[in-house]
């Protein structure tokens with residue numbers, strides 16, 4: 001790889017490869033290529049590696065993941081193998097370990113819990129039978145509302161149905177008004193338990209990055225190619241190579257922030273346009289003491305006019321051994337609060353916690369808040385299947401162009417998009433297009 005302002009190992013006889021992005025997919029690609037003897041450099045816009053894996057060290061001794069937390073399904077998962085190699089300690093979290101609260105803060109009783117389950121299975125059935133009965137797409141919300149005859153429901157039932165809808169948003173990060181009823185859940189099933197890292201997800205990216213040539217602070221601005229090679233322009237000079245592996249997040253591709261010199265194939269442009277980039281944000285709150293139950297999850301069922309607000313919480317005090325709670329907000333509300341000040345967000349979170357646990361709970365002694373949609377190098381949290389997108393579009397997004405420009409990243413994995421392991425596998429796939 002040669003740059004006008006810098007030269008790397010010019011003596012190498014391997015192919016010269018530039019990898020754009022030092023997230024898990026870029027690191028996986030670069031590592032595979034380096035192991036095959038290729039001459040590879042990673043260009044990363046941020047001053048850190050990891051991308052949407054981002055372990056905060058802001059609170060001494062309490063590493064917190066602001067991006068990905070879980071290995072989703074450890075059975076046969078390549079990230080679980082890397083975790084073992086890194087000797088990283090993990091903790092199982094159990095989705096069935098949950099305490100549920102109603103809008104007034106009272107705990108959900110057995111009858112109400114059954115009603116919630118009943119509505120959830122009605123929604124699942126409605127979506128499954130829609131998928132079997134048509135190939136015309138519609139939004140998840142419209143299919144559910146039609147099947148359950150929304151306007152005839154009592155306010156009480158509307159609240160429970162809304163809670164179920166927002167559950168889909170937390171899982172897939174898209175708004176149910178935009179999610180494809182045909183394809184929202186396409187892809188691989190998760191196999192095995194979910195685990196998170198007590199010492200942070202960065203242990204995985206740090207392991208992969210070891211020994212690689214990575215240039216942080218290099219913002220890629222344009223990518224050109226012809227039969228003789230590729231040229232990658234950055235804020236710190238121009239780089240030349242035989243191949244480039246582009247791992248830019250879907251949101252960044254959609255924004256047009258990086259210009260592609262020769263035109264990209266129509267199928268790839270359509271895929272970029274039609275797939276969706278969703279939002280999931282985190283708000284960690286640290287308290288002087290634990291005042292919540294010992295279950296892994298806490299869920300809150302707000303009134304319909306507070307749709308999607310602070311519905312899902314995880315008790316992070318078990319893995320961190322600290323009085324810390326993590327509140328999630330997805331999709332529309334997750335996006336809305338990015339425009340709020342930190343104080344507004346914390347007050348809003350505390351409003352929900354006070355409704356549940358009483359107004360005399362202690363004030364938080366610290367907070368950490370994410371804004372993934374406003375982040376110029378992510379422009380969202382992860383991709384989702386928007387109305388009128390198709391699973392084949394992920395293959396189009398993944399396809400290489402002229403055997404020069406290769407694509408990886410979570411959004412390019414047809415079955416395991418939205419995940420760390422999907423991103424990782426896509427990086428290996430792209431690297432193998434260049435060197436097996």
Ligand SMILES: Cc1cc2nc3c(=O)[nH]c(=O)nc-3n(C[C@H](O)[C@H](O)[C@H](O)COP(=O)(O)OP(=O)(O)OC[C@H]3O[C@@H](n4cnc5c(N)ncnc54)[C@H](O)[C@@H]3O)c2cc1C
Nearest residue numbers: 021023024025045051052068069070220377409410419420
């Ligand atoms: C809040 C949140 C929670 C999540 N939870 C989980 C979870 O629990 N489990 C799970 O499996 N997955 C989870 N995910 C998804 C997972 O984090 C991603 O699928 C995965 O990390 C994506 O990796 P990637 O390499 O495709 O992209 P990225 O990690 O985004 O890497 C792309 C890199 O490109 C860089 N870049 C962008 N623009 C430029 C430019 N112009 N020039 C140079 N470099 C550039 C970025 O800075 C970034 O480092 C979560 C994501 C978020 C945001």
